[in-house]
Amino acid sequence: MSSPSPAEAFPAHTPAAAQIFTTVLSHGPLTRLEAARRAELSAAAVTKAVRPLLEAGYLVENADEETRRALGRPANLLRVDGGRALFVGVKVTGEEIIGVLTDLCCRIRVARRVPLDSRGPREVLAALAELVRELLVEADGFGVRVLGLGLAVSGDVDRAAGTVRYSPFLEWRDVPFADLAAVATGLPVTLDNDVRALTVAEQWFGAGAGLTDFALVTVGAGIGCGLVVHGRVVAGAQGVAGEIGHVTVDPAGPRCHCGNRGCVEAIAADSAIVARVREVTGVQVADTAEAVALAHAGDPGAREVYARAGEAIGRGIATVVNLLGPERVIISGEGLAAYDLFAGQIRDTFAAAAFGSAARCDVQTRPLPFEEWARGAAATAIQSFIGPDPRQERR
Known part of the structure; x- marks a missing residue:
């Protein structure tokens, strides 16, 4: 098995190095001039930042044949050597653990799923350790080390402390999951909220690439929201931000697990929809599958439940757009399987509730399987590896 202990650190722990590296990671291959422009750094700063990265093999610089022919002269391009290191990303749900092995460019090389027989921290930790062991065995075939483990868990997660403060689907409170996982696996661990982790991946590689301001709204077991403002994923002073699921849209509505009434999640989460359809x-x-089938069969009551869910989601999205003015809102999550049942209500309610030109915000859907959420966890591990330790900073 590959040694779980990283043999090296990222060679340039400076903001400029991290900025250049993530710029090339997201937009590369790039010339140094283009990298400097995108990162808003001077040519001298770029030269200083890339030198140790080139020497250590994290970046490579060579002439691209197509570009050379197009320009009629050599064009040296910076790109990330994805094979330079490996990372593991894990998404924990109430029913299973999804793990991926990625390269440094966060490309999935191996994916595994393990069912959970219990949601207790001890049992989840044991299943996690076994899954990581399997992925480390797979990593042997690539000939490079696994340098970090990213964990993504739903709920109130304090990344800086490495603690799951509250996860309703796992029924956890104040679990120091990062430290427990680090001991169990021997890897450096980054723990984050699952929606924020997915947002990092979307910012680097997905529908948010190139945007300085966007929101990712997830629908399904819960209603989540990741926020990128001025190019940074927002966690908030207390590690909680973007909780669109707990925006009150109907003060007289059903009770939410958070204790309030009429939250978006209390109306539009999968469990809320199933309960309401029964009622x-x-x-x-x-x-959920049976609730969707009943609505698709034309049952008026079921269809009305989904319509109400769409209105709640649309109002929640409008709240985010009115407050922050993102360029794009990406809707994802397992709840997209029922999207045709409430898409119209989301669109109409958003248009009615958005203020003025905020209604021009590009709202689009992007189905993403849980392997992509695990990839997001790996992205947070890469983020921790290449940048300042998030345990030392607040976003």
Whole structure:
């Protein structure tokens, strides 16, 4: 098995080096001039930043044949050597653990899923350790070390402290999961909220690449929201930000697990929809799939439940857009399987509630399987590796 202990640190722990590296990672290959322009750094700063990265093999610089032919002269391009290191990303749900092995460019090389028989921290930790062990065995075939483990968990997660303060789906409170996982696996661990982790991946590689301000809204078991403002993923002073699921849209609405009434999540989360469909129709649907099937079959009560969910989501999105004015809102999550049942209500309610030109915000859908959420966890591990330790800073 590959040694779980990293043999090296990123060769240039400076803001400029991290900035150049992530710029090339997200937008490369790039010439030094283009990298400087995108990172808003001087040519001298770029030269200083890239030198140790080139020497250590994290960046490579060579002439691209197509560009050379197009320009009629050599064009040396900076790019990340994805094979230089490996990382593990893990998404923990209430039912299973999804793990991926990625390269330095966060490309998934191996993916695994392990069912959970119990949601207790001890049992989850044991399943996690076994999954990571399997991925480390897979890493042997690549000939490079695994340098970090990213963990993504739903709920109130304090990345700086490495603690799950509250996860409703796991029923955890104040679990020091990062430290426990580090002891169990021997790897440096970055723990973050699952939606924020997915937001990092979308910012670097997905529908948010190149945007300085966007929001990622996830629908499904919960209603989450990741925020990027002025190019930075926002966590908030207390490690909590973007909780669109707990925006009150109906003060007289159903009770939410957070203790308030009429939250978006209390109306539009999967469990809330299933419970409401049972109540309205009298049909004891077993799960989301049966609720969706009933609505697709034309049951008016079920369709009304989904319409109400769409209105709640649309109002929540409008609240985010009115407050922050993002260029784009990306809607994702497992709840997109029912998107046709509430897409119109999301669109119409958003348009009605958005203030003025905020309604021009580009709202788009992007289905992402849980392997992509695990990839987001790996992205946070890469982020921790190449930049200042987030335990030492507040965003």
